[in-house]
Amino acid sequence: MADIAQAAGVSVATVSKVVNGRGDVAPRTRARVQELLHQHRYLAPVFRHTEAIESPTIEVQFQGGLKSYVAEALEGIVDSAAESGASVVISKASRAPHWARDLVSAGRHAVIAVTSVYTAAHLNELARAGLPLVVLDPLHLPDSRVNSVGATNFAGGLAATQHLLFLGHRRVAYLGGPTMAVCNQARMHGYRAAMEAEGAQVPDAYVQPGEFTYETGLLGAAALLDLPEPPTAIFAGNDEIALGVIETARARGLRIPEDLSVVGFDDTNLAQMTSPPLTTVRQPLREMGGAALRTALRLANGEKVESHHIELATELVVRASTAPPREETSARR
Template sequence: MATVDRSPAAGSGKPAPAGARRTTLAVVAHLAGVSVATVSKVVNGRSDVAPGTRSRVQELLRRHEYVAPVARRAQPAPLPTIEVQFAGDLKPYVAEALGGVVDAAGELGVAVVVSQPDRGPRWARDLVSTGRQALIAVTSVYTPAYLDALTQAGLPLVVLDPQHQPHSDVNSVGPTNFAGGFAATQHLLGLGHHRIAYLGGPAVAAANQARVHGYRAAMEAKKVPVPGAYVRSGEFTYETGMLGAAALLDLAEPPTAVFAANDEIALGVVETARTRGLRVPEDLSVVGFDDTLLARVASPPLTTVRQPLREMGGVALRTALRLAVGEKLESHHVELATELVVRASTAPI
């Protein structure tokens, strides 16, 4: 049997005082002389209630300030979560690539967690247990043990601009490094330079190899010889640019132009030239690679090969999502086109 509120307010047609029990459907049904089901129909706007009954019930609901219980709100489904890892310092190159991942995640309603690599014994399984659905590794140097851990955990991997030649079954996103190296060298040749040097990153890095091959291909196409001392490797750092430029400028026949494997190296070249009293581009033309913020704010602004870092980040995020839901990809490796951006660090010889 329904419990009826027999307080004075319930029988008087007046609202219950503050602190009184909340008016229920049973109370209104009792006062109106109808069933609880009928009152419920009125509350929910059902049409199968006689007009007179509806008016009487609505009046009682109003007088007794009936408030429907708050419906249990459905909890939103958790957002898909992608882990993004990078090693070392957060350099402009990495920051722009991460920005592309985050932009795409915002558009697609995806959560992104950015971290430094953790190589504990259960690192991959720990990522899965905390809800990660795929991993994007930025310029990661992966090992067989790294790949095995991800395979055993069932965590898909996308490498963004891999340092080494991707394994046949590793999914990756990168730029057209060879084409970029070719375009940079063609630009310098078109300005009349023949003594063009190349300052690169690690000799074993896939990106460095492709860029130096593009450089050599452009030189060979114009039948311009490349002295062995004109090609140097190091790290993708400012210091490599400074030291490499010093060695090049000490040669008996120094270059009149330098193609650097990234913007940091290029800026190191510019600084060494400055300390030697050389002007860029009047005495030495310099081309970089990446087109990060560094290239745009340099003095002079740097001619460089733009690799679409933000777009690459977006493609990596979308690829990771496809892998997370078990989609089959058309290709394990995606390359996005580079573009030469001419600024003030190059000039005719």
């Protein structure tokens, strides 16, 4: 404020009056100060109370469609907010000019991002606005300035693959999400670690990146099943991919799990609705949402948290989509 006052040739008190909307400032002076405030992207300081905010409001942003994965995480956030007496506003991630300042003006006290990507510029914008950020299941390695909540993706990938190996499969493929997504890398490395420990070969064609979508499952499974030596089991990077795999197998006349075993990841509601019900790695999405909400509330009240990244445990849930391989697989039909 002092820098802006000096640039405008007025007192700090005059700048304060403009910032606070006082009327006793000459129009030309007000215009000059407002222009400088805009140029310097000035934000009024956000005061942190020593006592808990009575009715905190948290902005929850997500990217893409409202898929089952996102919906379950949001449910955990909303439930935890209700228990804590906080309010939640859900929106799609916005990058409009001064978006962080607009959130402060709207009375938000923190931001939770679900699968949203934040660059250094976004983080700087939030820091200038004084808004804490918590990222739920970050797609990229978390910045040390960012608090985040995730799951034990490596352990989940390891458990899923070990389950298939225990059943007797040796030709196990991994059909995953974006190559650079941290969660996908961890699941793939868990898969590779299990395969290596068992001495099972991983041909290059057995590891297929894609998106965390049903379409990736459809197309990726077709490519895998067209190989000269197709896999007898496919570990999918999430439940939606697994559903696509099952549909491709069905269209080719293959039976799940007799001809092809399939494992997913997340354990969304979709996993129990498939035919047969899907063996998958449970990612505690509702619990992760609750942890993100509680972390956001602590940061909004100026409290320190013990760690900038929290990981909740995954768990293998065995259902009917996996079985021992047949001696002569029919996966090339």
